[in-house]
Structures are given as structure tokens and as C-alpha cells.
Amino acid sequence: MRQILWLLYIGYLFFVIFTIFFSRKKPTQRFSWILVLVFLPVVGLIVYSVMGSDVFWDYKRRKIRERHRAIFLELDAITRRWHNRSGAELSPIQQFNFKWCGSIFTDDNAVEVYTNGGPKFARLFADLRAAQDHIHVQYFTIHNDAVGRELFEILKEKARQGVEVKLLYDSFGCGFTFVRPLFRELKAAGGLVHGIRPWARALNYRNHRKLVIVDGRVGYLGGMNVGEHYAEGVKGMVWRDTHVRLTGGVVRDLQQIFISDWVASMKKGRLGFRQRLQHYFPEVEANGHLPAQIVANGLYNKYIGQDVINLSYFNLINSAKDRLWIQTPYFAPSEAVLQSLKTLALRGVDVRIMTSSYYTFGGLFHHNIKNYFFRQLIDSGVRVFKYKGIMHAKAMLIDDDKLCIGTVNLNVRSLERDDEVFIYFESQEESKVYSRIFETDLEQSIELDYARFKKETLLSRALESVVSLFSPLS
Incomplete structure (x- = not known):
């Protein structure tokens, strides 16, 4: 009986290798799903079937x-x-949005x-x-x-x-x-x-x-x-x-x-x-007379299967020269976005991230994922704020003339999987309006500092590290 179980498990491992390695997922996502499927054979397979499988999705x-x-x-x-x-x-970003995302420009x-x-x-x-x-x-x-x-x-x-x-x-x-x-x-x-x-x-x-x-x-x-x-x-x-x-x-x-x-x-x-x-x-x-573009992925966009939202956000983030202020309830960025945020802060750009201090669902999971990334960002000079309440806004201010508002969270799910949409403005006037809104929100927020993370117990750090392995799935 034991030999039969081992044979079944070995067959299951071959199934995992075939399914994961021939999927279109990125390496970090593949690694996370391998952990789930190998160490949770039955539960992991059920979870993967409803959350991870993208077989024939682009084809459909x-x-x-x-x-x-x-x-x-x-x-x-x-x-x-x-x-x-x-x-x-058109500015370089407006040209990018039209060429890559099919976003028409109107003013x-x-x-x-x-x-x-x-x-x-x-x-x-x-x-x-x-x-x-x-x-x-x-x-x-x-x-x-x-x-x-x-x-x-x-x-x-x-x-x-x-x-x-x-x-x-x-x-x-x-x-x-x-x-x-x-x-x-x-x-x-x-x-x-x-x-x-x-x-x-x-x-x-x-x-x-x-x-x-x-x-x-x-x-x-x-x-x-x-x-x-x-x-x-x-x-x-x-x-x-x-x-x-x-x-x-x-x-x-x-x-x-x-x-x-x-x-x-x-x-x-x-x-x-x-x-x-x-x-x-x-x-x-x-x-x-406001210039604007709508950026969206999904069937609306002819470039199906490509990371339209992800690349557009990545382009906007890396365009920052003086300021990058972000509001997002969920924060689990890709490695590329994480390194961009660090580099901008080290270069002297005023990078601020405002997020929620409370969640209606999955709070422990989201808090530990965010803390794992915030520890690294704060060490690089990024300022992180937790709003005293529920911060559900999805907005981004770049320098003094660029503003995004929409449905996009700064996590893998929003950037790469779900159908999302945001509006992009190039306007000093609207940027000033939202800058005042952001500054008002700062008055209702608590800034995190590195000393707070130094006080964490070993168990808390271990939990953050374990949960971070699954951030590509969030």
C-alpha cells in the first residue's frame, strides 16, 4: 500500500512539473505554486484549479x-x-499609452x-x-x-x-x-x-x-x-x-x-x-480642456495576453523625477516594481506609499505581505503611511503634472491578472487638486519607521517571510 501511495505521489509530482513549467506564469509565480502543490497535495490541487490554472485562458x-x-x-x-x-x-507617456495600450487621446x-x-x-x-x-x-x-x-x-x-x-x-x-x-x-x-x-x-x-x-x-x-x-x-x-x-x-x-x-x-x-x-x-x-487617456486591459485591448496595465504602471513609476505618491489598499508588487521604487527613493525622488490599516477580509495575510515589502522600502528611503481607517483609493501622483485614478491595486493580481481600468491625466491643475487631497489624508495617517520593524519578534518576521512566498499569488 505504501509503495502505491509513493507511486501516486511521484506521478502527482510529474503532473505538477508538467502543469507549472509549461504554464505562462513568471518564475516567482511558478515557484509559489510548486510550494503549494508539493506540500499540500490535495488542498493545493483544489486551490490551483480555481486560482492558479491559466490553461487555455488566452486561447479562450x-x-x-x-x-x-x-x-x-x-x-x-x-x-x-x-x-x-x-x-x-503628445508626451512620451501619452504616446506609449496609445501605441501599446490603444488608449485614445482627447483634450x-x-x-x-x-x-x-x-x-x-x-x-x-x-x-x-x-x-x-x-x-x-x-x-x-x-x-x-x-x-x-x-x-x-x-x-x-x-x-x-x-x-x-x-x-x-x-x-x-x-x-x-x-x-x-x-x-x-x-x-x-x-x-x-x-x-x-x-x-x-x-x-x-x-x-x-x-x-x-x-x-x-x-x-x-x-x-x-x-x-x-x-x-x-x-x-x-x-x-x-x-x-x-x-x-x-x-x-x-x-x-x-x-x-x-x-x-x-x-x-x-x-x-x-x-x-x-x-x-x-x-x-x-x-x-x-483637460487632456486624458483611459488605460484598460482584457478583451477591450487588442494586445491580449500582454501585461498592458503592468507595463503602463511600470512606465509611469519609472518616469518620476521629483515625486511619486501612491495610494493603494493592497501592496504586493512584482520584483521589478519593488526595485524601481527603491531606486527612485535612493535617487532622491520623494516616494510615499499610503495604504490601509484595516481590511474587511484577509487582514492578517495582507498586513504580513505588506510589512515584508515595507521593511525593504523604508530602508531605501521610501516613506510609508497607514491611513487610520480603510484606505481603498487607487491613485498615483507623479511629479507635479501626472495623475492616475482607477481600479488598480499595486499587487500582482491587479497588475497582471484581473481586468482593470484607470484614467491618466497630464494636468498641473488636477495634480494640485489631488495633491491637496493626499496631504489631507496624511493628517489622518501614521508613518511607519524602521525602528518599528526592529522591535518585531522573530516569530513575526518568520511569518512575514513565509507569507511573502505567496505574494505572487495575491
Whole structure:
């Protein structure tokens, strides 16, 4: 019996070697999964099947793109008509975003920045009530609470009025929020609802975007999902987040992302489009003079299988000359990003990272991973701050004229796996606005220093080191 078990285990090891080494994962990710699979044979295999396996994933996405090739080509043609209509001279980063990420450049935009869910939802609900033609909503998580129910009441009313209402949700993000009764009510009222990727099949490659497009003229983007805690906080703690309301040409890019995700989530012949695609891209009057680009990965981007978000963020980080201020709830960077942050700080760049001091899920895991990296960064001169509450904003300030706001966390999952989106501004004015927001957040934060890590026990350091082995999986 023992010999049979050994033979089975040896066969299992060959399976691990074949599966991991022929995957498209990076070496650090392969090593982490080998540890999981070798030392946790049964549990590890289950975890890998739902979290680590990427077999045929790129193939599946390419097949979807081929199946709906005509729609994607039409979308590309429509949006590219508006690229750099003013003939402005693009900066190196703007050129990179267009060439590598397919991000069109427009400079007729206006933005409103929200740092709390109360004002954001009030403005959003007012825009939804004013919708005349269509409403496109996409969220990672939607909660069945007061805010969620108010949203669905508005959507149901607009659907009954004849406004086209489409709602996309991530099947994992909404898997435990008891929101399905609201989905059924919206469908009964005439709205269209669809989930993205059944979560039981894979926990990776989720759609983490949060988008709303109203009549093709107003767009929303940022870190807030739908729930009352974005306005009221959790357990007496402030929930600090960042979301933007957009008008101008940049809304067309948000529309393209939504339609691409909608097409990818539906079967052929069930797309639910009422009019030709051009209908969703109306001519819009210039609402401002703000230059902006939307950067997104997934089916929206023709460079499927390449690290669009990762490379764009890496390019932005390395462009910093004087300042790099980052807000992110989760922090588990790749080795390349980690070394870039160290190098910038040693070069004299003012590098600051602000993160959360509390998590609603997996706090011990996330804190130990962050501390492992923070110890190295602080030793190199990076300043690290923990917000006294929940910091859920995903933003990055570079020098005095570059700003990113979106859904991207600074961890491997966001940078390389999940479908994400962020908006990139080159504007001294908007950078000043967010710089003041960041400085206000600093007043509600505690700075970590190296002396704090020196006081850690040997057990704490050992735990951080062990957990760090799995950071490529986070």
C-alpha cells in the first residue's frame, strides 16, 4: 500500500512539473505554486484549479474576440476617429499609452473628484434619473443594502420608461452579497443583466472594473463599488476611496470598454443591442480642456495576453523625477516594481506609499505581505503611511503634472491578472487638486519607521517571510 501511495505521489509530482513549467506564469509565480502543490497535495490541487490554472485562458479570450471580430473592429474604428483631433503634441507617456495600450487621446474633458461615497452616489443617482437613451452599469461588487436598493429602484424606473438599461457584474464579487433578487427585479422591469465568468470556475481573471456610462455623455470610474459602507464607513472607521465623474471625449473609451466586456460575457446572437454601435458614441460638446487617456486591459485591448496595465504602471513609476505618491489598499508588487521604487527613493525622488490599516477580509495575510515589502522600502528611503481607517483609493501622483485614478491595486493580481481600468491625466491643475487631497489624508495617517520593524519578534518576521512566498499569488 505504501509503495502505491509513493507511486501516486511521484506521478502527482510529474503532473505538477508538467502543469507549472509549461504554464505562462513568471518564475516567482511558478515557484509559489510548486510550494503549494508539493506540500499540500490535495488542498493545493483544489486551490490551483480555481486560482492558479491559466490553461487555455488566452486561447479562450482570443476565441471570443474572433467570434465577435466584426464588433470589435467596428468599436476600434469608431473610437479611433476621435484620437487627438486637436493635433496636440503628445508626451512620451501619452504616446506609449496609445501605441501599446490603444488608449485614445482627447483634450476636451472635465472631471469631478469624489473621496466619499455620499456625494458620489448622490451625483450618480441624479445623472441616472436624467438619462434619456441608455444606462450602462458595471461593478465588481454590488451590495443589497440601502444604496444598492436605491440604485436598482432608479434602474427599474428608467427601464420602464423605455431607457435601455444594461448591468454587468462580476460573478465572484457579487457571489456573497445577496443581490440576486435585485437582478431578477431589474430583468422583470425590462433591464438586461449579466454576470461575468462564473466564479466557481476560476478565482483569477476577475473583472474588477467599476464603470457607469449615461447616454454616452457622462462616465464614472474609480474604486467605489455599490454599498452604503462607501459613505458610512465600517465599524466606526472612515472608508476613504476615490472616484471620478467624467464628461468629454474620454467617455467614449469607457463606452468601448463596457461594450467589449458585455459582448465577451454574452453568447453569440444574444448581445441585446437595440441599435447600431455608432448610436452609443454620440458627438459630445467640449466640456473642458483637460487632456486624458483611459488605460484598460482584457478583451477591450487588442494586445491580449500582454501585461498592458503592468507595463503602463511600470512606465509611469519609472518616469518620476521629483515625486511619486501612491495610494493603494493592497501592496504586493512584482520584483521589478519593488526595485524601481527603491531606486527612485535612493535617487532622491520623494516616494510615499499610503495604504490601509484595516481590511474587511484577509487582514492578517495582507498586513504580513505588506510589512515584508515595507521593511525593504523604508530602508531605501521610501516613506510609508497607514491611513487610520480603510484606505481603498487607487491613485498615483507623479511629479507635479501626472495623475492616475482607477481600479488598480499595486499587487500582482491587479497588475497582471484581473481586468482593470484607470484614467491618466497630464494636468498641473488636477495634480494640485489631488495633491491637496493626499496631504489631507496624511493628517489622518501614521508613518511607519524602521525602528518599528526592529522591535518585531522573530516569530513575526518568520511569518512575514513565509507569507511573502505567496505574494505572487495575491
